Amino acid sequence: MTACGEQRAFAPGRVNLLGDHTDYTGGFSLPMAIGLGTTVRWRPGPGGTSLRITSDDEAEPVELAPGIADGSQPPSAVGPRWARYVAAGAALARPGRGGELAVSSTLPIGSGLSSSTSLVIAVALALGAASSDPLELAHAAQAAEQAACGVPGGLLDQIAIVASRPGCGLLLDCGRLTWRPVRLPEDVAVVVVDSGEARALAASSYGERRRACDEAARIVGPLAQASLADLAQIADPVLRRRARHVVSENRRTLAFADALAAGDAAGAGRLMDESHASLAGDFAVSTRRLDELCAGLRSLPGVHGARPTGAGFGGCVVALTEPGTELPPGLAPRWWPVRPAGGATAG
Numbered sequence: 308m309t310a311c312g313e314q315r316a317f318a319p320g321r322v323n324l325l326g327d328h329t330d331y332t333g334g335f336s337l338p339m340a341i342g343l344g345t346t347v348r349w350r351p352g353p354g355g356t357s358l359r360i361t362s363d364d365e366a367e368p369v370e371l372a373p374g375i376a377d378g379s380q381p382p383s384a385v386g387p388r389w390a391r392y393v394a395a396g397a398a399l400a401r402p403g404r405g406g407e408l409a410v411s412s413t414l415p416i417g418s419g420l421s422s423s424t425s426l427v428i429a430v431a432l433a434l435g436a437a438s439s440d441p442l443e444l445a446h447a448a449q450a451a452e453q454a455a456c457g458v459p460g461g462l463l464d465q466i467a468i469v470a471s472r473p474g475c476g477l478l479l480d481c482g483r484l485t486w487r488p489v490r491l492p493e494d495v496a497v498v499v500v501d502s503g504e505a506r507a508l509a510a511s512s513y514g515e516r517r518r519a520c521d522e523a524a525r526i527v528g529p530l531a532q533a534s535l536a537d538l539a540q541i542a543d544p545v546l547r548r549r550a551r552h553v554v555s556e557n558r559r560t561l562a563f564a565d566a567l568a569a570g571d572a573a574g575a576g577r578l579m580d581e582s583h584a585s586l587a588g589d590f591a592v593s594t595r596r597l598d599e600l601c602a603g604l605r606s607l608p609g610v611h612g613a614r615p616t617g618a619g620f621g622g623c624v625v626a627l628t629e630p631g632t633e634l635p636p637g638l639a640p641r642w643w644p645v646r647p648a649g650g651a652t653a654g
């Protein structure tokens with residue numbers, strides 16, 4: 308807390324380099340935090356327990372009733388939607404007094420770079436949530452966000468946002484709930500490209516994919532331990548394809564970590580392209596726009612590989628490139644060269 312009584316926190320967004328729709332089946336992912344993120348400033352008020360929230364991106368402030376921040380009312384009852392994530396962070400931190408929260412973000416909102424998780428965690432840290440155990444904070448943020456928006460997300464975003472290290476991706480084992488940093492080679496760069504396509508089906512179809520994976524696991528056992536041969540036991544061809552994405556994506560993620568560690572940028576890029584094919588074909592979470600954007604990126608000199616990142620159904624794609632690779636004007640409305648950044652900070 309500063310001399311003027313203000314507490315500030317920053318939580319980065321994340322981009323997932325490889326391993327999508329694997330976290331909620333206990334599999335592997337390799338995300339990294341990015342420099343874009345959410346800053347929250349908290350100024351405790353002289354009295355009362357209600358919270359007044361302002362956001363640089365929103366015209367109107369929102370007043371959160373005391374019951375939200377003390378956990379007696381669900382954050383899902385809060386409107387508008389963006390304020391629900393603030394309510395989730397407040398419910399996690401339980402500040403015990405009122406005041407003003409000012410939110411500003413450099414992340415594109417709702418584009419698959421974890422803007423909502425970044426907001427939940429920045430609010431929680433600004434309000435003084437304990438952060439000594441990153442896994443505990445990640446679990447608490449996951450539960451708070453699920454209560455706010457009802458989407459049964461895994462732990463990928465939260466762990467990436469709290470535990471990332473500068474210069475590194477994190478190889479997450481979502482079964483053991485462990486992770487280790489994987490340094491990105493000096494001669495590769497990461498570019499995030501916004502498709503401009505809203506993720507219309509993200510919430511409903513995400514839950515449907517998750518249920519399909521649970522159903523497949525009832526037949527063959529945990530997908531993180533299943534082999535491709537085991538999947539022959541699944542009679543339903545759609546279910547079998549969903550499970551094949553997960554099993555093959557886990558292998559690709561481990562191979563990707565090895566390729567990065569060996570400085571094999573071309574090999575890492577090929578695995579990203581294969582991941583895209585699997586997300587588009589077996590898991591059916593890509594879109595025509597995402598497919599075209601990845602194909603456009605792949606056709607450029609200096610691009611090693613490209614894929615949709617995060618839940619899919621629109622949002623952003625990520626490419627591994629040679630440093631300094633420029634995208635031609637007109638390929639996409641917005642793109643960002645990003646560097647692997649450290650996790651969330653308070654103070």
Ligand code: GLA
Nearest residue numbers: 327328460461462463617618
């Ligand atoms: C969203 C979820 C994550 C993860 C990805 C897909 O970002 O919040 O938990 O499941 O989709 O990999």
